[in-house]
Amino acid sequence: MVRRILGLRAGRVAVGILSAIALLAILGPVLAPQDPFLTRPETLAGPSWAHWLGTDYLGRDVFSRLLDGSRTSVLGAVQVALIGLVAGAVPGILSVYLGRAFEWLTLRAADTLIALPFLVFAVAVTALLGNGISQAMLVVGVLVSPLFFRVSRAATLAVARSQYVEAALISGGSVGWLVRRHVWGKVLPPIAVALAQTIGTGFIVVSSLTFLGIGVQPPEPTWGGLLASDLGYLAYQPWAPVVPAALIMATVWGSNLLADAIRDVSGEAGRTLVNSRRAHARRLDSPEPLTAGGTTR
Amino acid sequence: MSDDDDSRPVLDVADLEVHYGLRRRRRRALHGVSLTVNRGETVGVIGETGSGKSTLARAVLGLVRATSGRITIAGEEVTGYSSQQWRALRRRGVVQYVFQDPLRSLDPDLTVEESLIEPLLIQGVPRAEAAARGRAYLARVRLADDLLGRLPGELSGGQRQRVAVARALVSEPSLIILDEPVSALDSANRVGVLEILKELRDAGVSLVFISHDLGSVVGVADRIAVLYQGEIVEVGPARTIIKAPGHPYTRLLVGSAPTLRSASASRAEREALRALLHARTEADLAPAR
Numbered sequence: 384m385v386r387r388i389l390g391l392r393a394g395r396v397a398v399g400i401l402s403a404i405a406l407l408a409i410l411g412p413v414l415a416p417q418d419p420f421l422t423r424p425e426t427l428a429g430p431s432w433a434h435w436l437g438t439d440y441l442g443r444d445v446f447s448r449l450l451d452g453s454r455t456s457v458l459g460a461v462q463v464a465l466i467g468l469v470a471g472a473v474p475g476i477l478s479v480y481l482g483r484a485f486e487w488l489t490l491r492a493a494d495t496l497i498a499l500p501f502l503v504f505a506v507a508v509t510a511l512l513g514n515g516i517s518q519a520m521l522v523v524g525v526l527v528s529p530l531f532f533r534v535s536r537a538a539t540l541a542v543a544r545s546q547y548v549e550a551a552l553i554s555g556g557s558v559g560w561l562v563r564r565h566v567w568g569k570v571l572p573p574i575a576v577a578l579a580q581t582i583g584t585g586f587i588v589v590s591s592l593t594f595l596g597i598g599v600q601p602p603e604p605t606w607g608g609l610l611a612s613d614l615g616y617l618a619y620q621p622w623a624p625v626v627p628a629a630l631i632m633a634t635v636w637g638s639n640l641l642a643d644a645i646r647d648v649s650g651e652a653g654r655t656l657v658n659s660r661r662a663h664a665r666r667l668d669s670p671e672p673l674t675a676g677g678t679t680r
Numbered sequence: 681m682s683d684d685d686d687s688r689p690v691l692d693v694a695d696l697e698v699h700y701g702l703r704r705r706r707r708r709a710l711h712g713v714s715l716t717v718n719r720g721e722t723v724g725v726i727g728e729t730g731s732g733k734s735t736l737a738r739a740v741l742g743l744v745r746a747t748s749g750r751i752t753i754a755g756e757e758v759t760g761y762s763s764q765q766w767r768a769l770r771r772r773g774v775v776q777y778v779f780q781d782p783l784r785s786l787d788p789d790l791t792v793e794e795s796l797i798e799p800l801l802i803q804g805v806p807r808a809e810a811a812a813r814g815r816a817y818l819a820r821v822r823l824a825d826d827l828l829g830r831l832p833g834e835l836s837g838g839q840r841q842r843v844a845v846a847r848a849l850v851s852e853p854s855l856i857i858l859d860e861p862v863s864a865l866d867s868a869n870r871v872g873v874l875e876i877l878k879e880l881r882d883a884g885v886s887l888v889f890i891s892h893d894l895g896s897v898v899g900v901a902d903r904i905a906v907l908y909q910g911e912i913v914e915v916g917p918a919r920t921i922i923k924a925p926g927h928p929y930t931r932l933l934v935g936s937a938p939t940l941r942s943a944s945a946s947r948a949e950r951e952a953l954r955a956l957l958h959a960r961t962e963a964d965l966a967p968a969r
Contacts, residue, residue, distance in 0.1 A: 546779045547787040547795070550844075553741055554799035554851065555771030564798070568789050 387648040394644035400637030404457060404630075411453035417444040419451040420602055427619045436626055440616055445609070449627060452604030457634065459520055459598075459605070460585030464578050466524025471531025472574055476566060478532075479539045480558045493529040501526060502595070509597050519598025523588045527581050534577045538570040572646035579638035586631045606630050688755045690855045690886040691717040691740065691775075696749035698735050709735040711910045713749070717855065720884040722877075724901030724918065726894055726933060732910040733890045737857045740888075741777055742766040754854050773799055773851025780860035782840035786832040792818075792843050793828040799851040817846040821876050838869025845876060849885075856880075857888045862896050874900060894933050898922060906930045909961070928956045 388394035417434075423442030430437050436445040471493075478489045505522045512518045542548060548565050556564070586607045592598045593608050601608075606627045613623040698710040710732045717723045727733045738744040740751060742761065750759050754774055761769070769775075776799070779785035786795045793814060800810035815825060821842040832840055841861060848856045858877070862870040877900050881887060891897045897904060897918075904921045906914040906929060913927040925931045932953040 546781065546785040549743070550777065550779065550785055550847070551798055551802070553743075553770055553775075553777050554773065554802050555767050555769075556798075556802045557767065560802060564790075565787050 384645075384648065388641075388644045391644050391647060393640050394648070397637050397640035397644055400633055401641060404453075404634050404637065407450070407453045407630075408457035409454070411450040415447040415450040417447040419443060419447040419604055427616060429620075437620065437623065439609075439612065439623075445623070445626070448604040448609060449606070449630070452606055452609065453630075455516070455599060455603065456586060456589075456606040456631075459516065459589045460582045460634070462517075462520040463523045463527065463585035463589065464581040466521060467527035467531050467581050468574070468578055470525055471528035471533075472535040472570075475532040475535030476539045476562060476570060478536055479543045480562070489532065493532045496526060496529045499526070505592060505595070505597055514597060516598050519589060519592050522597075523585065523592070527584065530577055530581065531574065534573045535570050538573050539566055542566050542569045572642075575642040575645040576639075579635070579642035582638045583631070583635035586634070687719075689716045689718050689752075690721075690754055691715070691888070692750075692752040693736075693740065694750040694752075696736070696739060696751065697747045698732070698739055698744060699747045708910055710739070713907075713910075713912050715905055715912065715915070717886055717888060719854070719886055720881075721903065722881045722887040722889060722901045724897035724904040725888060725890045725907055726892070726897060726904055727907030728892055731907045733892075733907055734859055736907070737777065737859050737888070737890055740857060741775060742770075771803055773803060774854050776848035776851060776853040776856045778841075778844050778848050778856065778858040778861050781864050782837055782844055783832075783864070785844050786840055788832055790831075791828065792830050792832070792835070795832070796828075796843060796847050796850060799847065803851065814846070814850055817849045818843075820849065820879075821846045822872070836869070838865055838872060841865060841869070841873055842876065845873065849880070853885075855886045855888065857890065859890045860892070861889070863891065863893065870896065894922075906933065928953050928960065932957060 389398065421443060423438060425438055426440055426442040428434060428438040428442070434444050434446065436449065439445055439448070474489045474492075478486045504526065505519070508522045509518055512521075542565060545565075548561055551561055551565060586605075589598060589605065589607060591607070591611070593601065593605065593611075599605050599608065610624050610627040610631070613620065613627065616623065693713060693715045696710055696713040697708075700707045700709050713732075713736060715723065715725075715736075725733055725736065735744060739746050740753070742758065746759055750757060752758070753769070756769065758766070758769065786792075790798075793811065796818065797805075797807075797810040797814040800813060801807065805813070815828070818825065818828065823839060823842050823846070827835065827839065827843075832843075835843070841864070845858075845861070848858075861877070862873050865873060874896060877887065877889070881900060881902075887900070889897050889901055894904075901918045903915065904918050905912050906921070906927065908927070908929045914921065914925070914930050916926075921930060922934055925934045932950060935950050935953065
């Protein structure tokens, strides 16, 4: 799978972008050249040698804040997506197999989560579990899980009644066998696309919670938070939101490219693509006459 | 092909009743169906669309629950089996099934080899041994080894159906149920697959051959059961069914089979049979109302 993804140009680009982002997340706080919390008298300054990306409304170095916030931002977004994935996709696939009662329960739970007002839920969970970054991620993750639930359930339903699954059932395959061997490969591509989309949403939602004082606390920088505060000073620094926005976009774009690459190399289409290349290579190796339709080449 | 007691029938269906739906939407799919398949015997089940052929097959496979009646597979009464018991029975590979549509019965993402040896892998046979056995059965359905690495999408319909037959064979079942195995194939492939089925019959594999086409069943089946509106209206040796059909529906079937030219009836005769059949059905239903 990994080798086939790297075989595609889009896959290589995606892996390149995402590795750079991951590196930024790991090393960012260490690389920050100045104290990201230090306020200075020169507020809203333009780019200079001292401050590469200028300073914000409190005179803090924007470049340092971006680097320092990269770990929280990326980890947060990934965490949100993974919580959503586990809380959504697993019940989504199993809802098709584990009988009527489980199906009914999970469907109603998903409906409830969709109907729940986001802010009320976030405040309630914070009141219940205390305020903190992991609580905020949990809230957002659980709230995006219906997306994964729906996507994986729909994809599973599409293959669950197919004859090859029934053939495996007739041969005595367990639910685990059927899912691993026949269902998972077909469900993975749409889930990967949903995952990429959720990572993008994660950045924004986590930072929007910061406004309410939930999750990441104000002096702590995040990409989404920087973007939000830059928007407030758009009249003074119209160029300022560009850099955090570009970082978020790069991450989302990389995730989407990766999701597309996963879709391209898995499933029927992907196998045909890879096999047609192999067949082409085979044909070049042993040029045998094609006799289809009575004509030879 | 199994080694246990040879005198026992492989399949014994007694007074099987299958109803679909609940209460007012209840519909009778099978009514009082009794059928026995002996070891090494090939039984053809003939009937039109909606006559209950596939329901019969699915009930025998445990995919549809019987409303009443008894199903015995290789001496084991399976009627009241739980899903765990069914799985244990299926894992032993006693009964296998071949679907009508070879386009959809093989996983498009798995190579021919993976699909072929899946029943063995489920049984827990080591991969190397399973692969070797799969290869042997591929030869038996006259397919070349180099197809093993291909995907179903790169095979023709006839080749796919042969892979499906080989997959049914690979666990060495006592009984294979074939549900319209040649209906989706062109005539050349149809003949090829029918030849393979004849070879299997001669090798002593018990087959239940379900079809709406009398012509393709006649050459393979030892006995033929005619299913009409959920009931078996006639059972007998294939030759007798063709030569001296008793029930009007069977007579109509024999008369309409284009491949049995000697037996074919004129249009007027067929019309008369249809009228008779219609009158009978009405009479059957009348007291129930």
